[in-house]
Amino acid sequence: MMTRVLADDSRDAADRTTALLPRCPTTMEASGLGLDLFIQLVLKLLHFSGELTGIEIAKRLGVEFSVIEPALDFIKRLHQCEIVGGSTLGGASFRYRITDSGRQRAMLFLENNQYVGIAPVPLSQYVAYLLAYRNAVPRSITRERVRQAFSHLVLSERVLDQVGPAIGAAHSMFVYGPPGNGKTVIAQAIRGLLDGELAVPYALEVEGNIIRLFDPVNHEPIETATTTTSLSRELGHDRRWVRCKRPLVMVGGELTLESLELSYSKTTGFYTAPIQAVANGGVLVIDDFGRQRCSARDLLNRWIVPLESRVDFLTLNNGQKFELPFLLLVVFATNIRPSELVDEAFLRRIHYKVFCESPTIADFKQIFSMCCAERGIAYDDALIDDLLQRYYRPRKLALRGCHPRDLLDQALAQAAYLGEERRLTTDLLDAACASYFVDDTEPAPVFA
Numbered sequence: 001m002m003t004r005v006l007a008d009d010s011r012d013a014a015d016r017t018t019a020l021l022p023r024c025p026t027t028m029e030a031s032g033l034g035l036d037l038f039i040q041l042v043l044k045l046l047h048f049s050g051e052l053t054g055i056e057i058a059k060r061l062g063v064e065f066s067v068i069e070p071a072l073d074f075i076k077r078l079h080q081c082e083i084v085g086g087s088t089l090g091g092a093s094f095r096y097r098i099t100d101s102g103r104q105r106a107m108l109f110l111e112n113n114q115y116v117g118i119a120p121v122p123l124s125q126y127v128a129y130l131l132a133y134r135n136a137v138p139r140s141i142t143r144e145r146v147r148q149a150f151s152h153l154v155l156s157e158r159v160l161d162q163v164g165p166a167i168g169a170a171h172s173m174f175v176y177g178p179p180g181n182g183k184t185v186i187a188q189a190i191r192g193l194l195d196g197e198l199a200v201p202y203a204l205e206v207e208g209n210i211i212r213l214f215d216p217v218n219h220e221p222i223e224t225a226t227t228t229t230s231l232s233r234e235l236g237h238d239r240r241w242v243r244c245k246r247p248l249v250m251v252g253g254e255l256t257l258e259s260l261e262l263s264y265s266k267t268t269g270f271y272t273a274p275i276q277a278v279a280n281g282g283v284l285v286i287d288d289f290g291r292q293r294c295s296a297r298d299l300l301n302r303w304i305v306p307l308e309s310r311v312d313f314l315t316l317n318n319g320q321k322f323e324l325p326f327l328l329l330v331v332f333a334t335n336i337r338p339s340e341l342v343d344e345a346f347l348r349r350i351h352y353k354v355f356c357e358s359p360t361i362a363d364f365k366q367i368f369s370m371c372c373a374e375r376g377i378a379y380d381d382a383l384i385d386d387l388l389q390r391y392y393r394p395r396k397l398a399l400r401g402c403h404p405r406d407l408l409d410q411a412l413a414q415a416a417y418l419g420e421e422r423r424l425t426t427d428l429l430d431a432a433c434a435s436y437f438v439d440d441t442e443p444a445p446v447f448a
Helices: 004-018 035-049 054-061 065-077 100-112 123-136 143-149 157-168 183-193 225-235 296-309 344-349 361-374 381-395 403-418 426-436
Strands: 051-053 081-085 095-098 173-176 197-201 203-206 209-212 241-245 248-251 283-286 311-315 321-325 329-334 352-355
Touching (some): 035 051, 035 065, 035 081, 035 095, 035 100, 051 054, 065 081, 095 100, 143 157, 143 183, 157 183, 157 352, 173 183, 183 283, 183 329, 296 311, 296 344, 361 381, 361 403, 381 426, 403 426
Parallel strands (some): 173 329, 173 352
Antiparallel strands (some): 081 095, 197 241, 311 321
16 A cells, blocks of 8 residues: 555645646737637637637637637628627627628638637647656656556566666666566556646647647546636636646557658648657557567667657658657567667667566466456465466476466356356366467377
């Protein structure tokens, strides 16, 4: 159980990063965006909605009414929208309706890009936030915290004492070793040691281009949308940003070089951020590294500069490049020897290499016991000794950390199929082994 001191440290870390949440701008200048972009956003919104109050327009764009008021005044003077009602409380309460002229202009904007919704955050503000975040987030990674975070796994002291310093130093790492020994689970558990929370913009604005950054699949908001909105208003937080847990992004064999670059849609007219930008502030796990559709060498060459300089370079369709902080921990998990995948120059940039060895017999039994406890069945040490002597030793099978879980699940599935009691028996384990391990030896025929 985590001690009170560690719990207090975590709360302090969360408080410090919460204080970094961007403040809500009250003017267009403070938002960092220009009049033309707000005119586009307002007209496109009115084009689809028809009629909205000033407060509703501001809410849907994630800003205060004072920020969009100049844009509304401008398009009103051009007769591209009109006031059709509202109270005498001012522009915020007026109801605005798009005109035919405004609809025509909105259609022209939509031909350029179809982004409608929360106003983007300018690149300069996002970069400034990430740099401030990097300096503010504490790295209180101690041996005790690491053991607590990995308490659900059976790992050697050597492995834990290699993983911990890598996380504390925010350095990327290779996690390698035989298949089935928990490399992926180790990488996933790292996220639990990252303190604090993170603010993620819905979208970025770069030289008039819009890049969608918030990813509902990989970003986990701390509150629901309704709660977040009300809390942001109460605390004065910029509603163009989402309060999230620090991200854990996992990619495997589907990873391509294109996934590491901006993705432009000709249909929508805006970009989607690459996976490393989505993972900024958190962990990016490259699972089964070396089995991607692109060569490992090409993939690693793409990572060399960001891993060393902590800066990534992205390119827009017009060829213009821009810098983005590379503030994430990259975990390369593989069952291929690193020396077979990469050269010495790249290995030098990955300071930490963690070898996940196969479990000892004592570890194997402990994993089996934990898996039994998770499934609510009794653990029998003698049964596992018998399994090792009768099945593993004659076939010279290597012990793997995943075997207890897999064999147990297959044994219980067999019991359910046969209508037997939910418990471990020799017969059920034998049936599980027969269907789990590959045995391509064909028995000799028996002649009468």
